[in-house]
Amino acid sequence: MTVTNAIEVSHLTKKFGDKIAVNDISFNVKQGEVFGLLGPNGAGKTTALRMMTTLLKPNSGQVKIFGHDTIEEGRLARSMFGLTGQYASVDEDISARENLMIFSRLNGLSRVNAKQRTEELLTEFSLVNSADKSLKNFSGGMRRRLDLAVSLITRPALIFLDEPTTGLDPRTRTQMWETIRKLVSHGSTIVLTTQYLDEADQLADRVAVIDHGKLVKIGTPLELKQQVGGINLSFSVTEVQQVKAAVKLVADQLGTTAQILGQRLSTNLASIDQLTPLLIALKQAKIVINSLTVQEPSLDDVFMNLTVGKN
Ligand SMILES: Nc1ncnc2c1ncn2[C@@H]1O[C@H](COP(=O)(O)OP(=O)(O)OP(=O)(O)O)[C@@H](O)[C@H]1O
Numbered sequence: 001m002t003v004t005n006a007i008e009v010s011h012l013t014k015k016f017g018d019k020i021a022v023n024d025i026s027f028n029v030k031q032g033e034v035f036g037l038l039g040p041n042g043a044g045k046t047t048a049l050r051m052m053t054t055l056l057k058p059n060s061g062q063v064k065i066f067g068h069d070t071i072e073e074g075r076l077a078r079s080m081f082g083l084t085g086q087y088a089s090v091d092e093d094i095s096a097r098e099n100l101m102i103f104s105r106l107n108g109l110s111r112v113n114a115k116q117r118t119e120e121l122l123t124e125f126s127l128v129n130s131a132d133k134s135l136k137n138f139s140g141g142m143r144r145r146l147d148l149a150v151s152l153i154t155r156p157a158l159i160f161l162d163e164p165t166t167g168l169d170p171r172t173r174t175q176m177w178e179t180i181r182k183l184v185s186h187g188s189t190i191v192l193t194t195q196y197l198d199e200a201d202q203l204a205d206r207v208a209v210i211d212h213g214k215l216v217k218i219g220t221p222l223e224l225k226q227q228v229g230g231i232n233l234s235f236s237v238t239e240v241q242q243v244k245a246a247v248k249l250v251a252d253q254l255g256t257t258a259q260i261l262g263q264r265l266s267t268n269l270a271s272i273d274q275l276t277p278l279l280i281a282l283k284q285a286k287i288v289i290n291s292l293t294v295q296e297p298s299l300d301d302v303f304m305n306l307t308v309g310k311n
Helices: 047-052 074-078 096-105 111-124 141-152 170-185 199-203 220-228 240-254 272-284 299-307
Strands: 005-016 018-029 033-038 060-065 081-084 158-162 189-194 206-211 214-219 231-239 260-262 263-267 289-294
Touching: 018 047, 018 060, 018 081, 018 170, 018 206, 018 214, 033 047, 033 199, 047 141, 047 158, 047 189, 060 074, 081 141, 096 111, 111 141, 111 263, 141 272, 170 189, 170 199, 189 199, 206 220, 206 299, 214 220, 214 289, 214 299, 220 299, 231 240, 231 272, 240 263, 240 272, 263 272, 272 289
Parallel strands: 033 189, 033 206, 081 158, 158 189
Antiparallel strands: 005 018, 005 060, 206 214, 231 263, 231 289, 260 263
16 A cells, blocks of 8 residues: 555644643645644644654544554654754754764764765755854854754654744745755655744645644645635726726626725735736726735735634
8 A cells, every 4th residue: 555645643632731732633744745834822733743753642643654653653653754843952062063973873874874974964954164163153044954954864754843944034044945945855745833924835835724722724825825815906096087987897897896995996806817807898998097916815814814813
């Protein structure tokens, strides 16, 4: 049987005392996809990730990694993924090269292989020039790159990234995104938690929105955005006496009621394909418009829509 799911999570639940941190969540992660876990602070993302990576035992439910149960076959399941947290695995007092050597040896590589893998990873993550500096002198971006490099020593097919760019400046974030994209292009499956909606939008093929321990929505960023509503179209009518005619034309063309603010009309498009016929119709009716904007909903809108008022 071919396993097409890298991860299968079913009815996963974790309680801390009376508090249900993760409440009966189920989803699958396909091989080769980037899967984002998104949610407000305290939603349960880290708890879910810790259960998926065998660091925490669920109260009930099950996680399978490439078909292997994380409880019954914990060792085997663990050998199939790399985990990158907030530099938990990296020792601060020694150099990047020494860190990679130590973790390579801990992962069972021979001295020769450990040395080779260390050099490969230093090159791959642009750390060659700083390889012998102690980590105390490393920037946040360099630490993250090293942390990721450590988790890739054994070339896992599945990588968990816990908030990979939290605290990084915009330039270093963009570099980290590039690194992650490169991993994906080599066929890795990635699960990442993030507080950044634009990060999920940039990287994730599918996103699970978690709120109060529950999975509230799952889908591609585009599907989630489409749920919030269509694309917003807004434009101004140059001649005030043509506003009424423009509203009627919008209603005829799109079947929507435009909102009017002065000479500015605002409405929703079901799809971007509706734009050209509308502009042609306006031109044919000799209605002159200006300052046209078309705006797709952002994941921010999705997030607000799904979680606001519930926290
Ligand atoms: N060890 C623990 N003991 C008691 N409560 C806990 C423990 N770990 C987490 N919680 C609680 O469970 C809930 C979910 O926490 P979790 O850390 O999974 O959220 P999160 O979505 O990762 O949040 P953040 O984005 O802030 O990291 C929170 O209310 C948290 O206080």
